[in-house]
Amino acid sequence: MKLYRQGDVLIVPVNKIPNKNKLKKTKRCTLALGEVTGHHHTIHAGAVGYADDELSLAKFVEVTDSNGGALTHQEHDTIVLPEGTYKVIGQVEYTPERLLRVAD
Secondary structure, eight states, X not given: XXXXXXXXEEEEEOSSOTTGGGSEEOXXXXXXXXXXXXXXXXXXXXXXXXESSTTSOOSEEEEOOTTOEEEEXXXXXXXXXXXXXXXXXXXXXXXXXXXXXXOO
């Protein structure tokens, strides 16, 4: 299995999206937002994101274009995800109290 990483976002191939009927298609296929910088990890075409609601960050992505989906970010090289289904995992930081999502 080939994994993909762009900055603090890990993209893992999966066979299917669990509980897909409970998720909503996102308006934009954005995988992570930079709270500090305003940068974002986004696939602009050729993919559909799935999240808890249509305005949330994608938890899962289906790349539907046979040429792949280009994942862009303002400070990282563009990577092309091949056609397929993926789970999006954001980087977290451990603290004794809880896990914190890393702020970009």
